[in-house]
Structure formats: structure tokens, C-alpha cells
Amino acid sequence: MLRRVLILVVVLVALFFLPWWTLFSSHTDWPLPVVLTGTVVFAAALLAFPFLMVMGHGRRRSDRAARVADTTLGVIWVLFAWSVPGALLRLVLMVSGVGDPARSRIVAVAVAVVGAGLLAWGYREAMRLPRIVRRDVTLPRLGRGLDGTRVVVVADTHYGPFDRAGWSARVADAVNELDADVVCHAGDIADGTPEQRREQAAPLGTMRSRLAKVYVTGNHEYGSEAQGWLDLMEGLGWETLHNRHVVVERGGDRLVLAGVDDMTAASSGLAGHRANLDGALAGTEPDLPVLLVAHQPKYVREAASAGIDLQISGHTHGGQIWPFHYLVRLDQPVVHGLSRHGERTQLYTSRGSGYWGPPFRIFAPSEITLLTLRSA
Structure with a gap:
């Protein structure tokens, strides 16, 4: 615990120190009132940030504190990230003969x-309303009767301290305009309990599909009453793929829609919650094509071993705020898009429809995905 606290302190100090040094120190020679004001603002933000995060995302779940903390995190991350190329600009100016304080200013x-x-x-x-991303995905085992099946993917809505009930309704309208055969929510519905976020999540009940609406848990559900979210989604008319599957049929051909709990479920302490692909596929016919919904892309290792045809995931947000996608890539095999794993398995990773924490998306646009399945 002490080691973790020390690491956290070092990271926070580095995040706040580099932007402060770039903007107000480093030989800028700003007037003293400017330097004092900037220093006070950065110091106050640094000291308040941990407490606001605990109040906002801990047991109290204060939305007001969470809004301030999350926004602060986004602002300081962007300033930190762009202070690094600022050092390169400093070098260029120095080589060009520009001296201080002009160079630092x-x-x-x-x-x-x-x-x-x-x-x-x-x-x-x-x-904003997420962009519509359209992709054709060829599944060699898909029967001709299912050729052209339209699968709409929503993921990572993250209803949270910023009230987005209106946004949620617009997303539902956009999904309905796509005339889906299957709608998938790939997890991370919200940051908060079902009771807290019920109004924001309610428009999910208005989404329509011809064959099925399916949902799996994400890692954030396991910090905010995962079973409650499963119950709420069932009440909104969704098939909750809690390590189970459903079979849809069209034109005489069938497709297995399977889902597993998030990979963090096993450590949540909830009885019966863990990613269980064998349980999800129990009773399926081995020759039928399988579309698996699993929140995290890295579950594709298990999917490929089981010969899954297509896995749909979210979780990464495409990095959400540049250059965070480099860190995401250390944990996940894919940050965004369609990829192939093994001889049969394909993976589509959505950038997500909402955002987590900081209310910013920079070089990682949100999306609602329309996957059109094609037979060979």
C-alpha cells in the first residue's frame, strides 16, 4: 500500500509540475503576479485533486466533486502531454538563435x-452524437440466409456525473435509424449505481432490433452493482448474456450470439460472476457461427482458442485523449477497428459511444458501429 501511495504521489506531482514549469517558470520571466497566480492555482488543484476523486468516485459518490475532479484530470493531462513537444519547440527555437525570455514565453x-x-x-x-462507423465483416461460416445481417454496436456509454439523459435519447434515436437486426451493448454502461443513473440509461429501453438486443457487463459495472445493472437491462428488454447465449435465425440459417462477463468479474466477489466462455457456449451446435460479445479486446485470446468467428468489444475508447492510446496498447492487443486473430477469429474493437471520466475526446472520436455480416 505504501509503495502504491508513493507511486501515485510521484505521478501526480509530475503531471502537475511539468505544465506549471512550462507555463510559469523555465525562464519565462513573467511578472510576479502572473507567476504567483499560476503557482497558487496549480498547487491548489494538486492538493484538492485526490480528495475530490475520493469524494466523487468513492463511497460518497458526489457527482459535483466527480465533475471537478474529472475535468481537472483531463485538463492537466492535456497540458502535460503537450508540454513534452513544447520541449522540442524550445530546442528548435534555441537552435534558431531565439534567446530567453522570448524563447520560453x-x-x-x-x-x-x-x-x-x-x-x-x-x-x-x-x-456530440457519436459518428456512425460502417464496416462489412465476412464470416465464412455464416449461412446465406444471414448474409446482410446488420449488427449495431454501442459500448462504453459511461453514464455518469455529467447528466447526459438527452444525449442518451439521441443515441437511441440514431441506433433506431440504422434498422438493426441485432443491437449489442458491449459493457460499461455507467459510472454509478443503477439507481443513480436510471434516468440516463432509460433510453436504452427504446432501442429496437429485429432479432435481438444483447448486453454484457464491463469492468465499470463491477464497481457499481453489476447484478443490479443486469437486472435493469433485463427490465429494459435486453438479453443479458451473463455467460450464456441466444440463437437467432433468418432465412433458414442460424447465428449464435454469446456473451461473457468482464474479465474483472472473478475478482469482484460476486457469486457466479466470472468470464466463462465454456458456460456461454454450452449446448451450442459446433457448426454454427458464433458472435461473441466480450467487453475487453484481450479476451480474444480465449475466443481464438475456442474458434469464435467474431468477437465484439469496447473498453479502449480508442485512447480517448491523445496520446493515452500508447498506454492502452500496453494492456490490450488492439485499440480500435477490425483485426484478425488466428485462422478464424476476427475482433471488432469499438472506440465507444461515450467517455470515461474527463469530459474530453481528443483524436479518438466516439462511435456507433454498424457491422454488416457477409457470408462467404
Whole structure:
């Protein structure tokens, strides 16, 4: 525990120190009131941030505290990330013969302007209706009767401290306009309990499909009453694929829709919750094609071993805020898009429809995905 606390302190200090140094120190020679004001703001934010995170995302679940903490995290991450290329700009200016304080002031203003612009744009991207991403996916075992099956994927809605009930309703309308045969929610519905987020999640009940609406848990459900979310989704008319499957049929051909709990379920302490692919496929005919919904892309290792035809996942958010996708790639095999794993298995990883935590999306646009399944 002490080691974790020390690591957290070091990371936080680094996140806040580099932007402060870039903007207000590093030989900028700003007037003293400017430096003092900037220093006080950064110091106050650094000291308040851990407490606000605990109040917002701990047992109290204060939405007001969470909004401030999450926004602070996004702002400081963007300023930190762009302070790094700011150091390269400093080097270029130095080679070009630009001396201090002009050199350091140019870097400070550039980082501030780029950061502010990206944050404004990123907020708009986070709050907008997700773009529709269309992909054809050929499944060699898919029968001709199911050729053209339209699968709409929603993932990572993350209903949370920023009230997005209106956004949720617009997402449902957009899904319904796509005239889906199957709708999948690939997990991470919300940050909070079903009681807290019921109003924001309610529009999920208005989504329509011809054959099935299926849902699996994500890792965030296991921090906020996973079984309650399963019960709520059943009440909204969804098939909850809690390590189980359903079979859909069209034109005389059949497709297995299977789902597993998130990979974090086993450590949640909830009885009967764990990712269990054998249980999800129990009783299926081995020759039928299988579409598996599993929240995390890295579950594709198990899917490929079992000969799954297509896995649908979310979780990564496409990185959400550049350059975070490099860190995501350390944990997951894919950040976004369609990929192949083994001889048979394909994986589609959605960037997600909402956002987690900081209300920003920078170079990682949200999406509602329309996958059109094609037979060989």
C-alpha cells in the first residue's frame, strides 16, 4: 500500500509540475503576479485533486466533486502531454538563435493555446452524437440466409456525473435509424449505481432490433452493482448474456450470439460472476457461427482458442485523449477497428459511444458501429 501511495504521489506531482514549469517558470520571466497566480492555482488543484476523486468516485459518490475532479484530470493531462513537444519547440527555437525570455514565453503561449483549443474541441467531441462507423465483416461460416445481417454496436456509454439523459435519447434515436437486426451493448454502461443513473440509461429501453438486443457487463459495472445493472437491462428488454447465449435465425440459417462477463468479474466477489466462455457456449451446435460479445479486446485470446468467428468489444475508447492510446496498447492487443486473430477469429474493437471520466475526446472520436455480416 505504501509503495502504491508513493507511486501515485510521484505521478501526480509530475503531471502537475511539468505544465506549471512550462507555463510559469523555465525562464519565462513573467511578472510576479502572473507567476504567483499560476503557482497558487496549480498547487491548489494538486492538493484538492485526490480528495475530490475520493469524494466523487468513492463511497460518497458526489457527482459535483466527480465533475471537478474529472475535468481537472483531463485538463492537466492535456497540458502535460503537450508540454513534452513544447520541449522540442524550445530546442528548435534555441537552435534558431531565439534567446530567453522570448524563447520560453513562445513555448508557454504555444502550449497554453494548443491545450485550450484541444480541450474546447475535445469537450465538443465528447458531448456530440457519436459518428456512425460502417464496416462489412465476412464470416465464412455464416449461412446465406444471414448474409446482410446488420449488427449495431454501442459500448462504453459511461453514464455518469455529467447528466447526459438527452444525449442518451439521441443515441437511441440514431441506433433506431440504422434498422438493426441485432443491437449489442458491449459493457460499461455507467459510472454509478443503477439507481443513480436510471434516468440516463432509460433510453436504452427504446432501442429496437429485429432479432435481438444483447448486453454484457464491463469492468465499470463491477464497481457499481453489476447484478443490479443486469437486472435493469433485463427490465429494459435486453438479453443479458451473463455467460450464456441466444440463437437467432433468418432465412433458414442460424447465428449464435454469446456473451461473457468482464474479465474483472472473478475478482469482484460476486457469486457466479466470472468470464466463462465454456458456460456461454454450452449446448451450442459446433457448426454454427458464433458472435461473441466480450467487453475487453484481450479476451480474444480465449475466443481464438475456442474458434469464435467474431468477437465484439469496447473498453479502449480508442485512447480517448491523445496520446493515452500508447498506454492502452500496453494492456490490450488492439485499440480500435477490425483485426484478425488466428485462422478464424476476427475482433471488432469499438472506440465507444461515450467517455470515461474527463469530459474530453481528443483524436479518438466516439462511435456507433454498424457491422454488416457477409457470408462467404
